[in-house]
Amino acid sequence: MIQMAKSTAKLDSSPATVRQRIRRRSDLPKGESLCDHCTAKCCHYFALPIDEPVSRKDFDFIRWYLLHDRASVFVDEETWYLLVHTTCKHLQADNRCGIYETRPQICREYTTDDCEFDDDWCYERYFETPEQIDEYADALFGPQFEQVGLRKQDMIRSRRPTGLPVV
Template identity: 45%
Template sequence: MAAKAMDSQCAKCRGLCCRYVALPIETPETREDFDDIRWYLCHEDITVFVEDGDWYINIKNKCRHLSDRDYRCRIYEKRPRICRGYRHSDCDFVEGQYDYELHFTSDRQMEEYIRIKFDNNAVEKRRTHRGGVPRKAKGGNRK
C-alpha cells in the first residue's frame, strides 16, 4: 500500500527530487564572498538558499536515470547512496513551499542584498561616527 501511495505521489510531482542537486557552500562573510555567489547566480538554473543557517547552491539538472514516462528511477536497485537515504517523508512535493531564511534566484537579488548588507552598514557606521562624537571634541573648546 505504501508503495502504491509513493508511486502515485511520484507521478503527481513528476520526480521533483530528481531534478536538482543542492550542495552546501561556505558561509559568505566578505563583499567578495557574496560577489562570488552573485557569479553563481549569473548562470541559468542556479539558485542559492539558506536553511538553518547553512548556505546551499541549488543546481537544476535532471537526473539522467529519471524516467520521462513514469517519473521513476530506472536504476532503482543500484541507485546511489544519497538517493537511498532520501525518505518519502522528505518529498519536496509533500512538504510544499520551503521556509528558507534567504533565497536568491538571480544575480540582481544578490546585488541588492550586497548593497543593503554592506553599503547601508557603511553609511550607518559613518553616521554613527560623525553623530556619535560630540562637537566640542571635534573642534576643541568653544565658548
C-alpha cells in the same frame, strides 16, 4: 435556490486518478509508497551546502553561481545552499528511477520521511539573479563603490558607466 444533483458515478480509483487526488502526505492511503504519488521533485534538482558569505568577495562567488543557467541560492535553517535545477538523466517518464538497482548511495539513503512531497518550498532567503545578491550585499555592507578608502585593487567588480545626460 440551486439544488446540487447527487452523483451516482463511481469514484475512479485508477492509479492516475488517485495520484491526482493525493495532495498531502496525510491523504496517502495506509501502506502505499509516497513515491507512487509524486512528481519526483527530488530528482529535478540538487542542492549543496555552501559557506555563509561574510565578505564582498564571498558574495561575488555567489554572484558567479547565479550567472549560470538554472542555478539559484537559498538559505534554510541558517544554512546557505547552491541549488542547481537539473533533472537526473535516469528519471523516466513515469517519474521512476531508470537505474533503481544500481542507483547512487545518496539516492539509497534518501527517504520519504522528510522529503518535499507536500513542501511549500519557502526559504528564509532565495536568490535567482546576480542583481538580487548584489542588492543583499549592499544592504549588509553598504553600496560597494561609495565606501571611503576603497582601493581599486580591493574592488570585485567594475563601476557602472556614467549614464548619458537626458536632453
